[in-house]
Amino acid sequence: MFRKFESLLNPFPPEEPVEPPKTLVAFCIHYTRGAWPYIIVSTILMSVLAFAEVWLFSFMGNIVDWLSNANRETFLQTEGWKLAAMAGLVLVAMPILDWFRSLLSQQTLMGNYPMRIRWNVHRYLLKQSMTFYQDEFAGRVATKLMQTALAVRECILKLFEVLNYVVVYFTGVLIIAASADLYLLIPLLIWLAFYIGLLRLFIPRIQKVAEEQADTRSLMTGRIVDSYANIQTVKLFSHAKREADYAQEAMGEFMDTVYRSMRLGTVLFAALGILNAALLVAVGGLSISLWLNNAVTIGSVAVVISLVLRLWGMSHWIMWEMSALFENIGTVRDGINSISLPRLVQDRQGAKDLVVTEGRIEFDHVRFHYGRAKGVLEDLSLVVKPGEKVGVVGRSGAGKSTLVNLLLRFYDIEGGRVLIDGHDIAAVTQDSLRAQIGMVTQDTSLLHRSVRDNIMYGRPDATEAEMIEAARRAEATDFIAILTDPKGRKGFDAHVGERGVKLSGGQRQRIAIARVMLKDAPILILDEATSALDSEVEAAIQENLYRLMEGKTVIAIAHRLSTIAAMDRLVVMDKGRVIEQGTHDELIAHGGLYSQLWQRQSGGFLPHDEAPADEAEQAAAE
Numbered sequence: 289m290f291r292k293f294e295s296l297l298n299p300f301p302p303e304e305p306v307e308p309p310k311t312l313v314a315f316c317i318h319y320t321r322g323a324w325p326y327i328i329v330s331t332i333l334m335s336v337l338a339f340a341e342v343w344l345f346s347f348m349g350n351i352v353d354w355l356s357n358a359n360r361e362t363f364l365q366t367e368g369w370k371l372a373a374m375a376g377l378v379l380v381a382m383p384i385l386d387w388f389r390s391l392l393s394q395q396t397l398m399g400n401y402p403m404r405i406r407w408n409v410h411r412y413l414l415k416q417s418m419t420f421y422q423d424e425f426a427g428r429v430a431t432k433l434m435q436t437a438l439a440v441r442e443c444i445l446k447l448f449e450v451l452n453y454v455v456v457y458f459t460g461v462l463i464i465a466a467s468a469d470l471y472l473l474i475p476l477l478i479w480l481a482f483y484i485g486l487l488r489l490f491i492p493r494i495q496k497v498a499e500e501q502a503d504t505r506s507l508m509t510g511r512i513v514d515s516y517a518n519i520q521t522v523k524l525f526s527h528a529k530r531e532a533d534y535a536q537e538a539m540g541e542f543m544d545t546v547y548r549s550m551r552l553g554t555v556l557f558a559a560l561g562i563l564n565a566a567l568l569v570a571v572g573g574l575s576i577s578l579w580l581n582n583a584v585t586i587g588s589v590a591v592v593i594s595l596v597l598r599l600w601g602m603s604h605w606i607m608w609e610m611s612a613l614f615e616n617i618g619t620v621r622d623g624i625n626s627i628s629l630p631r632l633v634q635d636r637q638g639a640k641d642l643v644v645t646e647g648r649i650e651f652d653h654v655r656f657h658y659g660r661a662k663g664v665l666e667d668l669s670l671v672v673k674p675g676e677k678v679g680v681v682g683r684s685g686a687g688k689s690t691l692v693n694l695l696l697r698f699y700d701i702e703g704g705r706v707l708i709d710g711h712d713i714a715a716v717t718q719d720s721l722r723a724q725i726g727m728v729t730q731d732t733s734l735l736h737r738s739v740r741d742n743i744m745y746g747r748p749d750a751t752e753a754e755m756i757e758a759a760r761r762a763e764a765t766d767f768i769a770i771l772t773d774p775k776g777r778k779g780f781d782a783h784v785g786e787r788g789v790k791l792s793g794g795q796r797q798r799i800a801i802a803r804v805m806l807k808d809a810p811i812l813i814l815d816e817a818t819s820a821l822d823s824e825v826e827a828a829i830q831e832n833l834y835r836l837m838e839g840k841t842v843i844a845i846a847h848r849l850s851t852i853a854a855m856d857r858l859v860v861m862d863k864g865r866v867i868e869q870g871t872h873d874e875l876i877a878h879g880g881l882y883s884q885l886w887q888r889q890s891g892g893f894l895p896h897d898e899a900p901a902d903e904a905e906q907a908a909a910e
Contacts (some may be wrong), residue, residue, distance in 0.1 A: 728801055
């Protein structure tokens with residue numbers, strides 16, 4: 289039975305997520321698609337149960353009247369069938385309805401509903417632009433995803449639950465009180481007016497504080513996660529106290545919102561307690577006065593006072609739920625600010641998959657500024673022939689990394705075109721584009737998974753033998769064989785830690801190279817691919833890299849000019865333009881910038897201090 293209800297709502301819907309709306313109501317409706325039938329049925333069952341509960345109070349009043357006036361000998365004969373029917377309602381009908389409602393609420397909605405939201409938001413954010421992730425803490429984004437999913441669920445379910453009880457209970461109380469005597473409506477209506485006034489006064493303030501609290505909570509989490517993610521740097525500079533103070537600042541801001549929220553809650557519930565006490569005294573005194581004047585029965589007095597006592601507890605519950613509702617509304621509003629953002633780089637409508645047959649790359653009058661007035665690339669044109677190995681050289685800020693980022697379409701260019709085999713990369717799907725390009729970077733980041741998973745990331749459908757062969761070609765099998773992790777996993781099953789922190793830089797680089805070797809894409813990008821390797825390992829891998837380059841179009845970026853001097857062609861960039869091209873010997877003979885860099889190089893590295901000041905700004909963008 290449980291599995292049946294748990295499977296009614298799919299927590300992982302297959303439909304591709306789209307940009308969510310930016311307004312609160314539309315956002316909540318957008319992420320409630322598919323769950324509405326179960327929410328509506330659950331609400332109807334809740335209404336029936338609430339109505340039955342109110343009716344029970346009225347029936348108890350009738351019992352009091354029957355007992356005060358009935359003959360003991362004939363009581364069961366005259367009223368017994370009514371008692372039996374009510375017992376059947378209480379013992380059978382209400383438990384069955386409540387059981388069914390609980391199954392819908394607990395098994396169908398409580399877990400699946402927020403998971404659908406997390407699943408859709410996560411898939412949407414995975415395809416956000418690089419700019420999005422450069423502007424946000426990873427921990428902050430994750431926190432907003434998690435807390436927004438729960439907040440949407442609470443907003444919808446609490447809204448229906450609270451409205452349900454408010455309508456059924458308050459209407460029922462007013463009807464029962466009016467049926468006893470219209471005078472009993474007066475204190476109830478006055479109480480209701482003051483109750484609504486308290487809600488209107490306090491709830492907007494609670495909502496505002498809740499929105500600030502959600503933002504400060506995600507900031508606090510982001511700072512803490514940032515410290516953990518960069519723990520090596522923290523320890524290297526002995527800044528544990530500095531990081532603690534940095535986190536404490538955010539924690540202090542979060543606690544300020546907590547205190548403000550609690551103060552509002554304390555004042556609100558104190559005022560509500562006074563209001564409820566006044567209602568009980570007023571209704572109790574008035575009902576007894578009416579009984580003394582024979583205007584109402586003893587049963588009516590018992591029912592009205594019982595309902596007021598019930599309202600006492602329920603009004604606190606409703607106020608608490610309303611406060612929680614608007615706290616969650618504040619959380620959702622905060623989440624919308626991070627989630628409901630357009631993807632800056634999107635596939636065009638009807639974009640086709642890219643199939644590389646030759647590997648020709650062309651940058652056609654490309655212009656790109658990173659959104660600044662001053663350009664990083666200005667009217668850059670470059671053609672890389674199929675199967676050609678091209679080395680890209682230039683001082684920091686020349687635009688080398690930007691060139692690669694645009695080829696991978698991490699950003700959309702502002703002018704010109706980038707073509708592969710004559711296909712504009714802006715007109716093909718991003719996934720198919722990047723599937724055709726293998727890249728090894730200087731700053732290698734591994735997933736906190738096993739060595740096997742990290743290598744197989746290059747081609748998940750590869751066989752075990754192909755994976756091991758890629759590791760062998762990358763000179764990685766020796767150190768992999770002796771790896772262990774805290775859970776006792778060894779070799780290819782050992783986990784490498786967050787971002788691969790359990791491995792040395794050279795080990796991470798060799799796993800990254802093995803991953804690209806396994807991918808075997810027709811276009812290869814090497815961005816300081818061997819910079820983290822010592823000379824002996826580099827020499828061993830270099831031959832395998834050359835083997836990997838065979839039959840591929842290659843773009844290699846290196847500060848160590850000796851590693852790319854043997855390329856088919858060297859392209860020298862400066863200030864976002866191509867200023868020289870040719871082989872190593874031709875460029876040396878030309879006596880231009882490349883020749884100067886080669887002559888000034890010490891130990892095979894470019895002199896970074898030669899970069900002009902304005903290029904340092906461009907370097908930050910890269």
